[in-house]
Amino acid sequence: MALFTPAFPRVEPLWRWIVPALTSAAFITLGAKLQIPFWPVPMTLHTLAVFFVSALLGPRLGLGAMATYLGAGAMGLPVFSGTPERGIGLAYMIGPTGGYLLGFLLASGLIGWLAMGRGWVGRVLAMLVGLAVVYAAGVAWLAAYVPAHNLLAAGVTPFLLGDLVKVALAATLVSGVARLKAGLK
Incomplete structure (x- = not known):
């Protein structure tokens, strides 16, 4: 009989x-809004939040969380760093930082996929690949x-040191959550 059961x-x-997509999008928004004094430029925790969520949730949910975040921003919610002061919605998204937002979307699924089942070093490497994207x-x-001739000075160099710190911190946080989950089993 089981042979004919679909x-x-x-x-x-x-x-x-x-629920994970909405709560993670809110977490990413919080990361985009929190600004920390850093050298050579102040930094937000945006990268930390995106990379943490992506590695923690995996490729599908991480990508879903980032898509939810971008969708909220596209609808005009002030979720991005510097909004509403620097504009909102699609006008903000097609501005100078639009490529980084697209990069976060692409990197979120990639990080989630590369970090699956990996330890701290593997997560760091996955996040470095994501950062390159x-x-x-x-x-x-x-x-x-x-x-x-000004691209690296405007779009990479001032943020690189802070982003490397955020990658290490995100990988450490994901490892801590993994250990916590393993201890609860």
Whole structure:
């Protein structure tokens, strides 16, 4: 009899996707809004939040969280760093930082995939690959706004040290959460 029983894939309830995506998008928003004095420029915790969420949730949920965040921003919610002062919605997204936002979207799925089942070093390497994607998309987009000879000075160099610190911190936080989850089992 079992031979003729159709096998349907188990469908997860919608809330199992919506709740993590919304809470993670809120966390990414918080990271974008928190500014810390740093040298050579003040930094936000945006990269930390995106990379943490991506490595913690995996490729599908990490990408879903980032897409939710970008969707909220596209609808005009002031979720991005410097909003609403520097504009909101699609006008902000097509501005000079639009490539970095696109890079975050691309990197979120990639980091989630590369970091799966990895230890601290593997997570750091996954996040460094993601950071390279963010910088590549960001600089390519920024080229429409900044002369080529100033691209690295405007879009990479001032942020590199802070982003490397955030990568190490994000990998450490994900490792801590993984250890905590393993201890609860």
